[in-house]
Amino acid sequence: MTEPRTIRWGILATGGIALTSTRDLLTDPTTRGVTNLRHTVVAAASSSSQSKAESFLRTVNAPPSAKPYGSYADLIADPSVDIVYIATPHSHHYTNALLALRGGKHVLCEKALTVNAAQARHLVETARERGVLLMEAVWTRYFPLTAYVREVIQSGRLGPVTRVLADCSVATEPHTSFPDGAHRMVNPALAGGALLDMGIYSLTWVFTALWRAGTGQTPPRVVSAMAHYGPTGADEMCTVVVVFPRAQDAGGDAHGIATTSMRVDTDPGGRGSAPSVRIQGPKGEVQVFPPTYRPTKTRVVLLDGTVEEKDWAQPGPGIGSKWFNGFGGPTNAEGEGHGMFWEADEAARCVIEGRKEGALEGWDESVLIMEVMDEVRKQGGLVYPEEIERVE
Numbered sequence: 001m002t003e004p005r006t007i008r009w010g011i012l013a014t015g016g017i018a019l020t021s022t023r024d025l026l027t028d029p030t031t032r033g034v035t036n037l038r039h040t041v042v043a044a045a046s047s048s049s050q051s052k053a054e055s056f057l058r059t060v061n062a063p064p065s066a067k068p069y070g071s072y073a074d075l076i077a078d079p080s081v082d083i084v085y086i087a088t089p090h091s092h093h094y095t096n097a098l099l100a101l102r103g104g105k106h107v108l109c110e111k112a113l114t115v116n117a118a119q120a121r122h123l124v125e126t127a128r129e130r131g132v133l134l135m136e137a138v139w140t141r142y143f144p145l146t147a148y149v150r151e152v153i154q155s156g157r158l159g160p161v162t163r164v165l166a167d168c169s170v171a172t173e174p175h176t177s178f179p180d181g182a183h184r185m186v187n188p189a190l191a192g193g194a195l196l197d198m199g200i201y202s203l204t205w206v207f208t209a210l211w212r213a214g215t216g217q218t219p220p221r222v223v224s225a226m227a228h229y230g231p232t233g234a235d236e237m238c239t240v241v242v243v244f245p246r247a248q249d250a251g252g253d254a255h256g257i258a259t260t261s262m263r264v265d266t267d268p269g270g271r272g273s274a275p276s277v278r279i280q281g282p283k284g285e286v287q288v289f290p291p292t293y294r295p296t297k298t299r300v301v302l303l304d305g306t307v308e309e310k311d312w313a314q315p316g317p318g319i320g321s322k323w324f325n326g327f328g329g330p331t332n333a334e335g336e337g338h339g340m341f342w343e344a345d346e347a348a349r350c351v352i353e354g355r356k357e358g359a360l361e362g363w364d365e366s367v368l369i370m371e372v373m374d375e376v377r378k379q380g381g382l383v384y385p386e387e388i389e390r391v392e
């Protein structure tokens with residue numbers, strides 16, 4: 001048997017999701033049946049101070065040899081780093097990813113990939129030129145649950161998917177949670193707002209059903225409505241209709257309705273009683289239950305009376321922690337992992353196999369989703385500061 005290859009990660013930024021993700025990354029892959037690769041963390045960098053990076057490495061229980069850096073550039077210059085995980089606010093993804101790609105590093109970058117499609121296209125060109133991996137960290141795409149949903153769609157059991165309803169909303173009470181407007185969720189200088197932060201998950205489900213697994217490959221038309229958060233002008237609620245043109249004999253046009261909000265909740269009280277995603281065809285539907293970004297339950301309901309429910313607990317061992325995202329968030333049960341290791345496994349496989357894009361969200365799709373979000377922002381009058389919209 002060949003020895004598993006160890007992928008050496010550098011963690012760029014030390015905030016909430018960096019902590020959650022790195023803990024998952026350091027979970028033994030054999031606990032989820034993955035035997036051909038391993039992950040290790042060889043360095044972490046904080047733009048604030050080296051001591052913050054040191055404390056981060058201690059908190060996640062990284063190997064004692066892992067190096068703490070007080071600047072992102074130093075992390076990129078470290079030859080022992082194979083791949084960089086970027087966990088900064090949306091506003092910074094483009095410049096951070098550009099730095100890493102130009103430094104010859106593979107990149108797994110948090111969602112949304114960039115602020116706009118032009119920046120995403122530039123990152124793709126750079127990754128192509130440098131011959132390195134660029135992957136958007138939309139973790140939900142890589143869950144076994146999501147693979148199952150794709151199989152249900154591709155099996156034809158629903159007939160041609162005709163409509164997708166997907167909501168990803170977290171009632172964060174912006175006025176009390178973020179009173180000074182500085183938090184990344186509502187701060188335009190950090191490209192904050194519901195669309196780029198959570199709407200991307202609703203769009204991910206729409207695209208999973210109608211783009212990757214679907215039959216139509218013509219980019220969709222977009223119609224949208226947006227509400228703004230008064231004090232800062234960030235978007236706090238968005239409703240997006242995407243129409244995928246499709247020939248009549250392939251089922252006719254398909255509609256995706258993607259919603260997101262910081263004012264109301266997909267699942268008030270976290271009871272998980274109603275689906276947050278419904279993928280519908282003439283013969284029935286597949287339902288995905290909230291939270292939309294980390295679902296653990298599906299149900300297939302067909303016109304012929306079939307009802308199939310499945311539970312998809314994340315494998316452990318996990319620390320049963322409250323998800324640390326600055327304003328609360330879901331808790332994974334004691335013994336359960338969070339689920340961010342699936343995307344890390346795919347990124348590692350890309351590095352090992354020499355693939356430059358993830359298997360479940362290629363460059364074309366990341367760019368297309370950014371184009372859809374550009375159009376939503378245009379229709380909703382959401383403009384970010386020029387400094388963070390710029391392309392070099």
Ligand SMILES: NC(=O)C1=CN([C@@H]2O[C@H](COP(=O)(O)OP(=O)(O)OC[C@H]3O[C@@H](n4cnc5c(N)ncnc54)[C@H](OP(=O)(O)O)[C@@H]3O)[C@@H](O)[C@H]2O)C=CC1
Pocket residue numbers: 013014015016017018045046047048049052087088089090092110111112137139184190196197293324325326
């Ligand atoms: N996949 C998922 O489930 C989730 C993904 N996310 C995504 O992760 C990214 C980061 O979110 P999150 O971790 O919650 O954010 P945090 O605010 O908790 O952390 C962001 C980190 O980025 C660094 N940073 C660099 N420049 C700035 C700046 N100007 N302002 C603020 N921070 C800065 C800081 O680290 P340092 O000081 O060390 O440099 C900071 O700690 C976003 O893209 C978000 O969409 C967030 C939550 C969940």
Ligand SMILES: O=C1OC[C@@H](O)[C@H](O)[C@H]1O
Pocket residue numbers: 170197198293325329
């Ligand atoms: O990625 C995310 O998923 C869940 C949300 O609560 C969080 O704000 C977001 O960044």
